[in-house]
Amino acid sequence: MGRIRNKGGGRSRGVLPGLGLTAGLTTAYLGLVVVIPLSTLALRASRLSLADFWALATGPRALASYRLSLGASLAAAAANVLLGVLLAWVLTRYRFPGRSLADALVDLPFALPTAVSGIALTALFSQNGWLGAPLERLGVKVAFSPLGVTLALVFIGLPFVVRTVQPVLEELDADMEEAAAVLGAGRLFTFRRVLLPEILPAALTGFALAFARALGEYGSVVFISGNMPGRTEITPLLIMTRLEQYDYPGATALALVLLAFSFLLLFAINRLQAFARARGGMA
Amino acid sequence: MTPPAAAAAEAAAALRVAPAARRPRRAAADPAWVRWGLTALALGALGLLVVAPTALVFAEGLARGWGAYRAALLEPEALRAVRLTLLTAAVAVPANTLFGLCAAWCITRFRWRGKTLLVTLIDLPFGVSPVISGMVTVLLFGSHGLLGPWLQAHDLKVVFAVPGIVMATVFVTFPFVARELIPFLETQGTEEEEAAHLLGASGWQIFWRVTLPNVKWSLLYGVVLCNARAMGEFGAVSVVSGHIRGETNTVPLHVEILYNEYAFSASFAVASLLVLLAAVTLAAKQVVAWRSPSRRASRSLP
């Protein structure tokens, strides 16, 4: 008696069965499906000398692709913030016929296979498309231009900001707005000073999520972009081109740059969410 | 009812009514023109950006009439693409569902070191461009890849063949079920399972009789999402397929080929199948939200 058990310290693992089996299967599967393939990339990269990597990752075509990918993704994510906050506001605050349908449609860009979004948007905005033709007459060229790339990215990133801001708006204390109104604040002032600080962390998270998704996006962009090297060629497409030419070192270098951007963003998202939680905790 | 109890009930009723009574007041805070203006703006944007492309898929698909639409869908290559897509999903979805259940069980039911790392790794495929997801398969199994020479020596073909497509799809759709289940099980707590354990149930009995019935809607939604992505994945599959007609073309790749060959209406006809798949996915989300009101109704797809 008095034997020491559970030497690991900390909380006991609990009594439910199956930890060994499930953790073992999970780890094995994860290793096989995710870790080994991804480490192949690291292995490939380690074979590149720094000078080679630099040359491959900063060629003029590569630099142009970063500019377009980053620029278009940034612009699209910014547009998503405006559109997303507007949609979230209208969907949570107003009652109108078809509201639940509109709410469901917000998720469509997630659910629609990217190839379908790609060809549909291209046809819609091409010279003789439903929207492309009138825009053309106004002198605006959407398809096969950086604007088209941005538009496709706005489409696929649309749900992120809506879905991060919506719950915040739903839970926001109406008393706060009313208190501001009673204190004589105008509606716009209330929005800027009372609501905006509340939804900002969520909107920023949505922005970062949309940005990250846009950076890696391929399917919905390749059709509308026209893929002109140096002008409308996004980084994922350039990787694809390198792979098709069996230029694995080139593809690896570009992939590393793209991954670095993505992980920086994921890190930022984590920080933002921690920040939002801390704020929420204080409120 | 005793007087104090009646008073309490009255107070409770008043409390319940209060928020409902406040709602119109809040909406009324915005003048009508602002309300209608913003609503019109939001719906207009949604219409142009989301509804118009979707409607266009059907309009273009049916542009040459029902006969052409049917022919595009029943063309042997289209049918082979459908078959390959179904096969891919038939491998990827059960495998990732099983994995999702295992991962959710060991992550939410126990405390152990390495759990956090596991959760991070599960999220990884979401942070990676689909092109890179496909690329790692090529780097591993391609003719210039790590295992390429060995595979060639044994006359096995992965890249530009069905196994590569399946692998890339498994990688891309890997997190969906786990990501749905983990937060759900986390909020459920372990008491029901502990109760079952004390009542003498074995591990399998606990899983089948207590856990599974509780998570079924969440699980179903995760499976639907996983399936939608498995059937609709384009970028990753595009890298590994080699676009061999009738052999390594999935439905999205078939859509691309038809489109690039200017067979627009056939391309859109096949694409309309994928739109229906998306519609099923969204419907499933509504059903799940309706069946379990406790969960956040507006949980986003990843």
Next chain:
Amino acid sequence: MSIAVHAVHKAFDGHPVLRDVSFDVPGGELVALLGPSGCGKTTLLRVIAGLEEADAGAVLHDGAPVEGKSARERNVGLVFQHYALFRHMNVAENVAFGLRVRRRPAAAVRARVQELLRLVQLSGLERRFPSQLSGGQRQRVALARALAAEPRVLLLDEPFGALDARVRQELRQWLRRLHDEIHVTTLFVTHDQEEAFEVADRVVLMNRGQVEQVGTPRQVFDEPRSPFVMQFLGAVNVFHGRLEDGRAHFGGIDVPHPAAGELPAPARLYARPHELEVHRDPTAGSFPARVLRVTPAGSAVRLELHAPTVDRPISAEVEARRAEALALAEGLEVWVAPRRLRVFEGEAADSLSSSQL
């Protein structure tokens, strides 16, 4: 079946939750684990049930250690604080669960479920789901479910905690009657001393992961073994005094205290409000005080007093009739004579604040 808890230790993330906990529950008794929230009583219950492993020590059922035994062999019935009913099963399925997983014949299961539902007075609600039941009904379903496989020990975690006051009162008496009927060894956790005293044969008092005292309700109430027990079990006056020459001194009076040594030492003296006598004239061992407030409380009257020789307000309770005879009123000068005082050495304040007063 008897339960013995022997020198159990348990820590979570390095924080000790249970420290050297030992006590026995004789077979067939109804015992309350009583203590303030966070004292480790729920953890102890989970250790006894086998849901947590003790870091050291042992739990014995009928003298045999239970570690390493499966839950089925241990056969412990546990009612969770929030019941943990299977929400997708109806009442009958919930109650039948323990029998079904043991693969008992269907007819026997049906009969037993009927019998149990009669016992917990829920016949006719077989097809209801937990979400369609009231708190008290859920509680009874949980109890029936725990009893179905005839456990040798029944454990209840705050069984009345989530119920409103009236239902709680009814269920307490009902649990006592039920126990008298089925006589299964029962251990229940509570933070409510009234509940523990009303229901239990014996009480295990816990504080900060340790057992403070074990005994019948009468014993722990009348002969508290520590200041904590004294203060936890109802209102009490604390007087700061000193020990000297075999006596305890405070407020100008003294009482014999054989344990006191020759040299002066600090001491605390405890008296419950009803243990203070109030007189109009000085009597032996009394000190003067002034009445600050008079509050009627049913058959008694509560007094708040101020004594010049005592540093804080004193509460006393006298029978209503006596209060009338004394013509107690605010501002009246009276004499207070403690009928009974419990003396503890030292002056360090215990975990309980004076708000318990």
